[in-house]
Amino acid sequence: MFISVIIPTYNPDQSRLIKSLQGLKEQSFPLNEWELIIVDNNSAPPVELNLSWHPNHQIIHEPEQGLTYARIAGFNHAKGNIVIMVDDDNILHRDYLQNAMDIFLSNPDLGAIGGRSIPLFENTPPFWLQEFYSALALRDMGESVITTGWENLYPDCAPIGAGMCLKMEALGTYMHKISNGNKIITDRTASSLASGGDNDIVIEILRSGWRVGYFPTLYLQHIIPVQRMQTGYLARLLYSTNKSWVQLLENQGINPWAKMNKIAAWLRKMKGWFAYAAWKNPVQYIKWRGACGHFDGLADYK
Incomplete structure (x- = not known):
């Protein structure tokens, strides 16, 4: 070989x-x-x-x-x-x-x-x-x-x-x-x-x-x-990773989540800001941005 x-x-x-x-x-x-x-x-x-x-x-x-x-x-x-x-x-x-x-x-x-x-x-x-x-x-x-x-x-x-x-x-x-x-x-x-x-x-x-x-x-x-x-890079990375993950699973026909419209995604992101206490420290902010990527992925897929 x-x-x-x-x-x-x-x-x-x-x-x-x-x-x-x-x-x-x-x-x-x-x-x-x-x-x-x-x-x-x-x-x-x-x-x-x-x-x-x-x-x-x-x-x-x-x-x-x-x-x-x-x-x-x-x-x-x-x-x-x-x-x-x-x-x-x-x-x-x-x-x-x-x-x-x-x-x-x-x-x-x-x-x-x-x-x-x-x-x-x-x-x-x-x-x-x-x-x-x-x-x-x-x-x-x-x-x-x-x-x-x-x-x-x-x-x-x-x-x-x-x-x-x-x-x-x-x-x-x-x-x-x-x-x-x-x-x-x-x-x-x-x-x-x-x-x-x-x-x-x-x-x-x-x-x-x-x-x-x-x-x-x-x-x-x-x-x-x-x-x-750095916090900014990791926030962008986790956002993009989670959004891509939803789109990959949808493309493969194994997405377990229901899609949502853009208004619902925006509301979930606002709620998530408080649920994650995103203002407290870098970890919570990065995790919140990851959640935002997930919601935007569910709102964007066809």
Whole structure:
């Protein structure tokens, strides 16, 4: 089997991207058994990197803005049986590729797997930040392996986008949906913190009969800069995440909530301001903005 590592990037922070590449350079998995694909998602200036250390690398360009479009471009260029999605601020543990290969070989029914995403803070975080780790793509579910199949709801053990490992065969249903012109969950863009593209992939894989799972031996560090620890950023992030989540579930036909009109959403947001005591501290304000995103998602979907 052969692995394709895909790193989408847009106007990357050079130091973080270099750390991500250094983590890949130090992988225990043989270099000639995996390829490296950097997807430049319309950066200005274009991404230029010295990748001479890797015998099988390429930098491709995807002009359509959005993380999902960049990932799809990577999938279309990948030659591997296994695809590993790495963000440009992820540092994989040196055995990540090897462990991913071993897990798939030992579990032929798995279509997507992920593991632990541990924060590497560039500055001291506020004491309350841990409340929002999941929104920052940070998680640690412990030392036990957890796997599941499709049960008509999104499983807690499903892999997150950072470090997600996919069997190319299992991606077939998702790629078929995309090629047939179905709605694409576009995920992050230059001006939006929307999300859900990785969840959309997982749902399609589950619905086509594959299992997914959490494996603690898959370990990465996620670099968190000071800008992502600020109240304003986290409020926008949680708003966009919750709104996107409603829209994703509606798109997949598994939305459990009734839609509401815009006036009802406005009233719920006003009520929520007091219910969350949003004026008291950053945590309550951020949670309130997350609730606002949920209500606006219910008001916006068709």
